[in-house]
Amino acid sequence: MPIVEARGLTKVFRRPDKDPGLAGAVKHLFTRRYTDKVAVDHVDLAIEAGEAVAYVGPNGAGKSTTVKLLTGILVPTSGSVRIDGLHPQRDRIAIAHRIGVLFGQRTQLWWDLPVAESFAVLRDIYGIDPATYRRRLQQFDDVLELGEILPMLGRRLSLGQRMRADLAAAILHGPEIVYLDEPTIGLDLAVKDRVRELFRTLRDAGTTVMLTSHDLADIEGFCRRLVIIDEGRIVFDGDLQAVKDQFARERILHVETERAVPLDAVRAALAGAEVAAGETPVQFSVRFDRFDMTAGHVVASLSGLVNLVDLRVDEPGIEDVIRRVYSGDLVLDQAGSSA
Template sequence: MALIETRGMTKVFRTPLKGPGLAGSVKHLFTRRFTDRVAVANVDLTIEAGEAVAYVGPNGAGKSTTIKMLTGILVPTSGEVHANGVVPHKQRIQNARNIGVVFGQRTQLWWDIPVRESLALLKEIHRIPQDRYEATLQSFNELLELGELLPVIGRRLSLGQRMRADLAAALLHDPKILYLDEPTIGLDISVKDRVRAFIKQLIAERGTTVMLTTHDLGDIEDICRRIVIIDEGRIIYDGDLQAVKDTFARERSMHFQLHHPPADPAAIAARVPGVKLVAGEKPEQLGVHFDRFEVSAADVVAAVMTEADVIDFHIDEPAIEDVIRKVYAGQLDLSAAEA
């Protein structure tokens, strides 16, 4: 059996349908009318040990709900879940020994005590022997630089510091599976890089299985080889990350800042066939869209520089969200990538 396996996993949230105010509440006691919202529908997911899976989709697609069912926080309305041989919501305590969870928006540290004491408390809760505890902290220290965080009170940590401490807290007991829900949200670039490097190291050295939800293409590209796309509670794609990118994330945009408005835009287009020119907000700005498999970025830069006086430029990679958005709009056919 695979490490994580779900069959027909479904979660329906039931909201009472009641009128406003006290009268509405009282009336509801007798009518008992509800609306059902299907957050996750019939999800079959199989994850092998050692895999790193990105789980993506727009807000409200059911990402967090899935993670919460896999970790045993939520009980599925129907279907089966197994993680490392246990049913998470039924055998919570055994399950807790196998998993580590990090929520980007929230912290499991106690906010009123120093990080050191939070970690020591988790050591007691997980019954980690002293020597192993010290060794683990030591091994985390290089990338997470815990030393400077240990004496800080939980609520005084900055977002980046908190994430580093939370990662350590989630991994103290060396879990087989690590769930990360938006781990890099709101972090600055240098912390993001450090977090990603840490997770990569974890996968490489400990063989930890990682499942991560994110909006950041960088996270996915750095860490994962497999991507699962979910929309309206259903899995709409499950497969290789590179295939998705090659198929859908082909388009690049370059944005140029020029000294003067380009004299003859058509001449640029003529030098690199297949590109699309877009006027910027000001006449001195110019956008160029192109398919990276047909035109190289270098060619585009060369073309623009020949025809105009360039001050500055940058490239936009398409965010995975754009890809996903296109999928919903029916502009992309996912079967093309799976083939």
């Protein structure tokens, strides 16, 4: 049985529809009008234990609302959610010990306490034994550099410092399932790399991770499954590498040569590739399908024509694919997905 399972999950928010100003507020007291906003629309989702799932979509697509439904923060309008067979709203205490949640825009630290005391409160809430607590704090300090922020009050933390502390707080009790909603917002590049390494450590230890992020570098090299939601509905659910293999096949090799070479000669040597002139006579680019020819083959063919001075390869990633999905340029084939 999946450890996370949603069936027909739907959330509708009812918002007052009133005219602006005092007159509109008074009128609404007597004539109430509402507009229904469907944030999550009949979502079916099953996540197996130990999976790392990327849950992505444009702003307002329903990502954060889905996470709140799966954690029991929100009650669904219709449909069902089960976490390892438990009901998130009914079995809140049991669920709380099994999940960890990080919302990039919200904190679980106590604003008027030092970070170290917030951690101590969480230690007591979850009943973490002292030896395990010290070991985990040391592990997190090696990655997140917590030492400098432990004495600081929660309200005095910068965004990056708060994110590091909140990530540690979310996984301090060793949860089986971790929901990460924009977990690297506000972090510098060096810390992002260490945080992503921590994600991989969690995954390799068997923790189930659901990751929502606009920074798609968080996803590549970590998640093996991609779920795309748009306007509250899942539009794709399948293997991340399969999507890349199908829709991110092209590579562009940028070349600088010792002397100018006729582009027709390059095209003749690389049948099937697209050759375009560069900014100078000794520069050009070669666009090719990596399943038709390798970069090594391209370089070897060019070396037979002219001496190469410089090379650079552009490799489109999953970000390019998802950007095309968002813009409507690409419709992923659900037939081969796992949904």
